[in-house]
Amino acid sequence: MNIVEISKVLSNKTRVDILRWLKNPEDNFPPHQDIDHFNDGVCVGFIQDKSGLSQSTISTYLNSMQNANLVIPTRHGKWTYYKRNEKVIKAYTKTLKEEL
Amino acid sequence: MNIVEISKVLSNKTRVDILRWLKNPEDNFPPHQDIDHFNDGVCVGFIQDKSGLSQSTISTYLNSMQNANLVIPTRHGKWTYYKRNEKVIKAYTKTLKEEL
DNA sequence: AAAACATATCTAATATTCTAGATATATAAA
DNA sequence: TTTATATATCTAGAATATTAGATATGTTTT
Numbered sequence: 001m002n003i004v005e006i007s008k009v010l011s012n013k014t015r016v017d018i019l020r021w022l023k024n025p026e027d028n029f030p031p032h033q034d035i036d037h038f039n040d041g042v043c044v045g046f047i048q049d050k051s052g053l054s055q056s057t058i059s060t061y062l063n064s065m066q067n068a069n070l071v072i073p074t075r076h077g078k079w080t081y082y083k084r085n086e087k088v089i090k091a092y093t094k095t096l097k098e099e100l
Numbered sequence: 101m102n103i104v105e106i107s108k109v110l111s112n113k114t115r116v117d118i119l120r121w122l123k124n125p126e127d128n129f130p131p132h133q134d135i136d137h138f139n140d141g142v143c144v145g146f147i148q149d150k151s152g153l154s155q156s157t158i159s160t161y162l163n164s165m166q167n168a169n170l171v172i173p174t175r176h177g178k179w180t181y182y183k184r185n186e187k188v189i190k191a192y193t194k195t196l197k198e199e200l
Numbered sequence: 201a202a203a204a205c206a207t208a209t210c211t212a213a214t215a216t217t218c219t220a221g222a223t224a225t226a227t228a229a230a
Numbered sequence: 231t232t233t234a235t236a237t238a239t240c241t242a243g244a245a246t247a248t249t250a251g252a253t254a255t256g257t258t259t260t
Contacts, residue, residue, distance in 0.1 A: 003110065003116060004110070004112065004116060007107045007110035007111040007116075010107035010111075011104055011108040011111045012104065012217090016104060016107075016200075043236080044236070044237060044238095045235095045236065045237085053219075053220090054219065054220050054221080055220090055236085055237075055238090056219075056220060056240090057219050059237060059238055059239080060218085060238090060239090062237095063239090075226090075227090075237095077227065078235060078236045079227095079235095079236060080236075089200060092196075092200075093193065093196045093197040093200060096193045097197060099120065100192075100193060112247090112248085144207060144208095145206065145207085153249075154249065154250050154251080155206085155207075155208090156208080156209080156249075156250060156251075156252090158207095159208055160208090160248085160249080163209095175207095175256090175257095177206090177257065177258070178205060178206050178207080178256070178257045178258060179206060179207080180206075180207060180208090
């Protein structure tokens with residue numbers, strides 16, 4: 001858990017938005033077609049649509065968020081679903097509260 | 101209190117270090133000459149020495165931290181002292197814990 | 201008033217980030 | 231096995247961040 005690396009992720013509004021959207025997928029995204037739940041998170045396409053940015057940009061963002069261990073990807077067929085890594089997110093906010 | 105702006109400040113190791121040093125000035129800096137306390141924080145020169153970066157760089161950093169309301173400057177004679185803005189720092193960590 | 205000192209601002213070179221289009225890869229469908 | 235679809239990666243131009251030297255400003259000292 002790296003404060004500077006995670007802070008870099010959070011220094012962009014869209015990436016903060018994505019983390020927030022993923023907190024309540026039911027409220028922020030339409031239901032998936034192939035699976036009837038958000039257990040593994042939300043597919044890239046939905047996140048892209050909601051953000052309004054390009055596919056490659058969102059893929060890059062999600063990759064950086066994954067490198068910082070803020071999200072966890074799961075492949076289902078041709079889709080990749082991303083969900084929050086609550087453990088790391090909690091560790092980060094805890095560390096900030098204690099050490100900042 | 102702007103999450104993205106504050107996260108930008110925290111996305112640099114030196115700036116995070118500065119905030120931490122300012123938490124315990126007595127432990128991290130030599131005593132000031134003209135005033136015998138750290139009530140208004142630490143002068144720029146000490147922070148510069150400790151960081152190892154140039155005067156202009158540290159001044160720029162402190163300015164960005166001030167713009168994000170993370171630190172409060174006070175002028176004493178020819179020195180500028182910077183101290184943490186605990187109110188904003190706390191608001192930030194609280195918001196992150198609740199909303200992230 | 202001049203010199204010295206601390207800090208801020210200006211300027212510029214280099215590095216990094218942002219962002220999208222093009223292309224590659226992986227999977228599913230026809 | 232060709233075609234379509236979803237996502238990842240590559241490439242590159244524009245924007246922003248990093249950083250320091252030079253210079254300006256404000257303050258104190260002589």
